[in-house]
Amino acid sequence: MEAEEVGARLRERFPDVVVEPFPGTAGRIRFPAARLIELLTEVRDGLGFDHLGQVGAIDWVEERELFYTVWSDRAKQYLFLSTRIPAGEPHLESLTPVFPSANWHEREACELVGITFDHHPDLRPLLTPTGYQFHPLLRSFRLHEPEELEVKVRDV
Amino acid sequence: MWINMGPQHPMTHGLWNLRVKIDGELVLDVDPEMGYLHRGIEKISEDRHYNEIITLMDRTCYVAGMAWEHLFIQAAEHALHIQVPERAQWIRTMSEEFQRVASHLMWYAAFVQDIGLMSPFLYGMRDRDLVLDLFQSYTGGRLTYEYMRVGGVRNDLPPGFTDQARKVCDWLSDRFVEYDRLCLGSDIFHRRCDNLGVLKASECIRYGITGPMLRSAGVARDLRKDRPYAAYGQVDFEVAVADGADVTGRYLVRMEELRQSLRILRQTLDWLDRNAGPVMAENVPRWMGAPYAPVGREGYLLKREYPKGVGFSAIEEPHGEALAYVVNEGGEHPYRVKLKSPVFVNIAAARQYLVGYRVADIPPIMGSVDVCVGEVDR
């Protein structure tokens, strides 16, 4: 499956998404964050990309990017989807109703990049200790300052 | 009653905590707690030069270091637009397969320990040591190899390596028969492991599970076959599949994968014998030419326009499908490295395959998942 084909099949229902080629995969879809559930459902049921590989988040300082990798067993290909949300109060609909496996990926993105997922069943921190108030993968988080970190961890 | 199986518990094979709610011996609910081994590898990678990240990748999964090196290096090369010479590709293929053998032997050792078999644990560890010896002979390390470089591999194979490697393959294929006799040949093993930890194919896909767990449910999915990378397109092998979706199925899949790995290894060794060539790409930018580049400190590197790019790679790691996503914003460090570990997903679905079984079943089931906490927590 090529990027053009993916684009052609999505264009009708989703005129606001952009499909661009991405070497080694079936393409990369940029979509507005509001259409997440709709688009992913269509990608899963309509295009057959039924296996969620990963959910990752990138901090671009002014905005945050979320990217989703899905795999289709029929096409034997990965498909990339990414969306950007403003960094002010970053929040997004949770993908768990569509892909239950997004659960831990979103927990990780929440604690590391500081994105809140609405309607997520269980948004506890996964990797960082309870009460840890930082989002380590933000660009503003500096390494090599261990003294500072120790003070700021709240007692639980 | 909630009990904490972990963070220090013989079942965990690492450092994590499985909270289990039990009624007598029955498991009512589970809640895995991760993060005890979180070292912030993704964050440290943002501060490191591409080749320096390799030292981190070895430690991401301490039983499959070579596979993770391969994963990251592929993504980095994708992001930096570097072509790798063919011989390096074959050496990488060979290294990854040896790593798969070592990892699966480690899994075998840990798994039989989980069901209470004592001596095969040492057989597995003994035979894994042979593979580690091979790694040592060409990389210099036994567990942390630091062997792959952006654009190729550090050095070519030493003379006489392929003969030794073939001997190891022969020895191992004899041992696999013994392993099967000790496990499959035992009635108690079947009583313990048949119909245990069942996770059907549809559930596996719903929960994003990959690797031997998915293949044991009858889905013949293997990135080496479906999306060939390195030299996997040119070797002949079969995807190991079982249909039990249970612990025995996962055992069968892994043992079959071991045999198929030996098959791939023999082919790669033959190829490496026949073909010589460079193992490092010529067009690697100077600041990538690792050891000589005094980069990463202020005042040394003239800032200039590096090619920007996004790199993505997916490999069939011993535990399943691992993905890496590298964003190269033109500096000497990657802007963001995102690693997806298959075990991360497999543990996340723990509730689906643990609830309803007994306390005594937890170690075999988690053993068959093959947990490597290093790559879950990163």
Next chain:
Amino acid sequence: MAPLSLYGVSNSLVSTLLLHLAAVLPAPLSTLLSNGDLILLLSVLVFCGTLLGASLLNTILLIWFERKMLGRFMDRRGAMHVGYAGLLQNFADGLKLFRKHTFRPQDADPLGFFSAPTAYMVASIVMFGILPVSTGWSAGTLPLSLLLALVVFSFAPLFIFLGAWSSANKYSLIGGMRSAAQMIAYEVPILLAVVAVVLLSGSFDLTTIVNEQRNYWFWGPLFLALIVFVAGMLAEMERIPFDLPEAEAELVEGWNTEFGGMLFAFFMLADYARALVGSYLIVLLFLGGWTLPSWVPAPLTNFPLAGIFWFQVKTYLVFGVFIWIRASLPRVRTDQLLRVGWMRMIPLSLLSIVLAALVVLAKCLPVFGCLPSMGS
């Protein structure tokens, strides 16, 4: 030649010593020393001390034997640096455990926590006084020594459960529960299997049972009972494949998770004492005790202490089989274990009783003319 007996030796030793002392010492002391009651008391003490010391040494030797055997099964060497071939390794380990701080978890009940290891130890060691290892080498000839042995042997789960309960740990509790369930489940088939032996030998006295086996050992006619007994003993001794109470994969260390230092050493030593006693029982009941078949040439059976020697050889062979099983079989699950215990072992042992009865019957029937000549 009158067989040597441990009590006889210690008695003559003590009386000789005291009489010699009495001859040297002045009057009031010498009359005190030549008192018959004192000689009796001292010789009993010497006898007990020797028996206890020898048994514990034997237990420690057994641990060494298991370590070495298991090592070879696993393609390694086992302990090898302390003493010749690691013979003294266990003493070194014991010393290390002895030096360790004895601690108690905060919530543990002190009475149960500290008394359980001691009681378990005592219950296991008393067995050595009951079981005869050769003619004249037991504490006494009790007419019901087999029953007494089994009663004492089955005390242990109580103390295990006591220790598990009082250490206030969830793993200990699960392990203790499992231990209790398992030992109760396997007590019944063991007793039924013993009934078959008793039927065949016509006695509850272990010495008599062994003497009955002079001509043929009981494992032939009572093969089923032997299997039931060995399986039961595996469960009682908590060894793989039946070591569920301390299944380290899921229960860390089972019922002795919280015990450290000397308390753990007590449990460990008592465990192996029980293993030794279990092997003793198998040898006594099924493998002819210290007797050897009549075709064995006389020089092999006539040397001093031959009875003890062959008894120990048999014991170590039996224990070797246990080690072999441990090295090659996985652990079963609790429910499977209990199901096997209640639903398979009990019918099997009942069947073996029937078989034993048939054998006894056959001995009385003239049709099987060969059997009466074989029996005593």
Next chain:
Amino acid sequence: MSESTTAESNSSVLWVAKPLITAARQFGKSLLRPSTIVYPFERLEDPKFRGAVRIAPGKPIGVGQVWDNYRGVHALNIETCISCNLCAFSCPDLCIDMVTVPGGDPKHPKKCPQIDYGKCSYCGFCSDACPEGCLSMTTRYELSVSKRSDMIYSPQRLEEVFKAKLPMSPIRVERPKNEDAILLDPPLCIGCNACARDCPTKCITMVDLPKPVAKAGEKLPKRIWKEPVVNDSDCVRCGTCISVCPKECLFWGTHR
């Protein structure tokens, strides 16, 4: 010896017999000589012992000649060290410090690497980077010490390892062919000689420039009329010249 399963069927007796027989066979094999070695007394890296290692039962098991490339404790030859700093630059864990060693010019003391093994990850980047081959990794791997400060190996201690004549990794990583060279931005240069003075390989020579004649109204730059020329084949690309240059007129670049 198939206690729990005898009741099931005859075939399951044999089923349990299989692992028992396999284990017994292994027992027989290892009865004479287990595959393990007696570690402190027999050592795999010991040249005398290497030949005894085989891939066969009844022998110390192992691949044999694998120790040549081992990455253990470093050996440092202070004699040949040129103090180029490349090991410290290439270290991803920042565990190498350049410390002064006795000997050498008092004005420009000789500096050699000091390695903190508490941080070292044995990646081998430093020995790969060493242009003179004086920092190399050996087969020594026993590092236990009772004090944390003992983990720091001074150059002298590293030289003791060198003098122990342990087998050293023979692998020399080839330098990339299109390596950048040191280039000069001539208008910025003041001819101060700092680069030539500090160059560890002495591959920079200062050549005289013809002093231009000042035209009317033009002021000549205030400088020494010399210019560095880098001998490219001797240069190890350590970047010392760039770091000492007061005017930042040297930089990495590709020859046209």
